[in-house]
Amino acid sequence: MTALVRALKFFTVVPPLPRLMVYSFMIVTVASAVSMSLDASRTPIASVPILVLQVFATSTGFTAHARRGHYDVLLTEGIGRLRTALTHWLMSSAPGLASWVVVAIAEWTIAGTTNALATGSITALVAVSTIPWGTTVALPRFSGAIGWMLLCVMAATLTPHGITFDQDYGAIGPGWLSVLGTMVFPVGLVGADVQSVVALALPLMVSAVSMMAALIWIARTPLPLEAAQ
Amino acid sequence: MSLVVLSVRALAAQYGRRLVFEDVTFDVGTGQCLGVIGANGAGKTTLLRTLVGCLAPVRGEVRINGLLPRDALSRTGVAYFAGEATLPGFVRAAAWGSLGNGDAVTNDRRRLRALSRGTRQLLGLRTVLGRQPLGLVILDEPWEGLDPDAARWLTTTLEIKRDRGAGVVLASHRLHDLAGLCDLYLLLVRNRSVLVKAHELAPAGALTPDVLAEVFDKLRSGAYPRLSTQPESVTGG
DSSP, X not given: OHHHHXXXXXXXXXXXXXXXXXXXXXXXXXXXXXXXXXXXXXXXXXXXHHHHHHXXXXXXXXXXXXXXXXXXXXXXXXXXXXXXXXXHHHHHHHHHHHHHHHHHHHHHHHTSOOGGGSHHHHHHHHHHHHHHHHHHTTSOTTHHHHHHHHHHHHHHHHSSSOOOOOSOOOTTOOOHHHHHHHHHOGGGGTTOOOOOHHHHHHHHHHHHHHHHHHHHHHHHSOOOOGGGO | OOBEEEEEEEEEEEETTEEEEEEEEEEEETTOEEXXXXXXXXXXXXXXXXXXXSSOOSEEEXXXXXXXXXXXXXXXXXXEEOOGGGSOTTSBHHHXXXXXSSSOSOOOOSBGGGSOHHHHHHHHHHHHHTOSSOSEEEXXXXXXXXXXXXXXXXXXXXXXXXXXXXXXXXXXXXXXXXXXXXXXXXXXXXXXXEEEEXXXXXXXXXXXXHXXXXXXXXHHTTOOOOOOOSOOOOBOO
């Protein structure tokens, strides 16, 4: 417990997110709430900018900072790499998660709906909070987000009908292209009360695998100083 | 006789296929100070990062109070600082200073990048050396960038930590600072290491930087003096 408090204190002093990103979340959250108050029918789509911002926020690049020695104080205190990495992820995704909670409360207050807490919305939030962090762990900041944006653009422009999740999949369940769409463009899940386990399994599985792979990487990779190799 | 705080056996490190050093063996006991000397690129920083577990050796092992670094760091207070370049520039000085033992090291609200190099170095040192209790101090080029007053403070602080029983490992090019402080010297030359005891080099009195420089030059030129490469006799911890 003390180690967790210590790690939280450290990442409060050395935040993984630039302050500008935190301000951006505040602005986007207020804008989403205002949008919902002006037109209650926009509740699912109004929270999408938070997800897009979250993709960039969680693309923090743990190893790049560790190799500059920024986390030496914590790593040599016996906190452990995994605990350090998990706290880093928590602090990277916390502003986005907090924004989402605020928007969910605003939605329930304004429109009386809970689209932000629908299964599709939560799955999308989990995906954008974990996959970019996991994929950027050994890369420079924003690499995961840029890669994901590129994937979205490629899916939208290089395929005949785009690759996105079809919410009206009917009784036979979503097709494989639609399931792939949950992964490529999870924002398409926002507001959908998805009953199909298959549709939710892919993004959740990729989230779990990317986090596991990132943590294993952090536990095993050497952390030389950049200037000492 | 002192207890072994840090024990290193047949340590080897490499980046990719490039061997940095091999067969490094030494012990540092409580109240002992080891100076690591080597040319640029000899592997001083790599050695120190291996000691604190940031790098895994390709061969050999490091033990801190008998434990591997990952297990020992939570039990033994270790002060490690690799220089002001490792401080994140966007953090405020006062906030960074509070990461030591919680006491304010400075009230300066400026960001670290706005401070002079020496001020950053001093802040980084004061932060890690403020930890209590300290069993092991490992510093990489600690005098770099410090003004004379700060350098004297550092030397005095290290003497106090050493005399209170901490093991101290210092990598530095500043032989005149090391000469007054260290009991042992590890010289890294051409991927190899030689352990030198201060009293062997200067049996009659204090070791001078000139003697140390002479030994180092002889090692670099290939004229290896007959010096012990075995760790000084200390009891197991």
